[in-house]
Amino acid sequence: MEFTEVIKRRRMFRQFTSEPLPPGTADRLLQAAERAPSAGFSQGYSFLVLEGAEQCAPLWKILADATDAGGGTADEDPAEVVALSSAQLVIVPLACKDVYLGRYAQPDKGLSSDDESQWIIPWWYVDTGFTALLILLAVTDEGLGAQFFGFDPRTVSGFRTQ
Numbered sequence: 463m464e465f466t467e468v469i470k471r472r473r474m475f476r477q478f479t480s481e482p483l484p485p486g487t488a489d490r491l492l493q494a495a496e497r498a499p500s501a502g503f504s505q506g507y508s509f510l511v512l513e514g515a516e517q518c519a520p521l522w523k524i525l526a527d528a529t530d531a532g533g534g535t536a537d538e539d540p541a542e543v544v545a546l547s548s549a550q551l552v553i554v555p556l557a558c559k560d561v562y563l564g565r566y567a568q569p570d571k572g573l574s575s576d577d578e579s580q581w582i583i584p585w586w587y588v589d590t591g592f593t594a595l596l597i598l599l600a601v602t603d604e605g606l607g608a609q610f611f612g613f614d615p616r617t618v619s620g621f622r623t624q
Contacts, residue, residue: 475607494600498592501585506561
């Protein structure tokens with residue numbers, strides 16, 4: 463598919479089939495994410511990849527329990543979690559601030575220490591956002607659908623990022 467067509471077709475989907483994905487789909491999407499820009503080539507991001515109903519089910523349960531208990535935002539609807547729960551692949555991009563702080567404390571980068579207050583922009587979030595966008599574009603190029611959503615891990619019991 464031409465790049466301009468990928469951009470035109472990219473949109474969010476709120477329901478998915480339970481059909482398994484073609485083999486290698488997750489790998490191809492992650493390869494696209496690796497092409498994202500990265501401040502200082504720090505690449506301070508990683509991905510939690512859940513593939514297939516068995517691996518995805520615990521996350522959907524955690525999110526359903528949180529929305530049922532009112533642990534999410536005011537606009538979250540438990541029915542949306544149910545609609546998303548048939549998705550056969552979940553990729554959670556995770557930003558690692560410490561990788562950036564450590565990289566820019568090196569002599570070739572010029573920051574005096576790994577003190578976060580020296581940073582005007584939290585590039586660890588910006589770069590991780592770029593990876594998410596490349597994944598969304600790659601999903602469209604694969605002829606599949608995607609949904610970008612977030613949750614506050616402080617209010618979702620059972621999900622831990624560290």
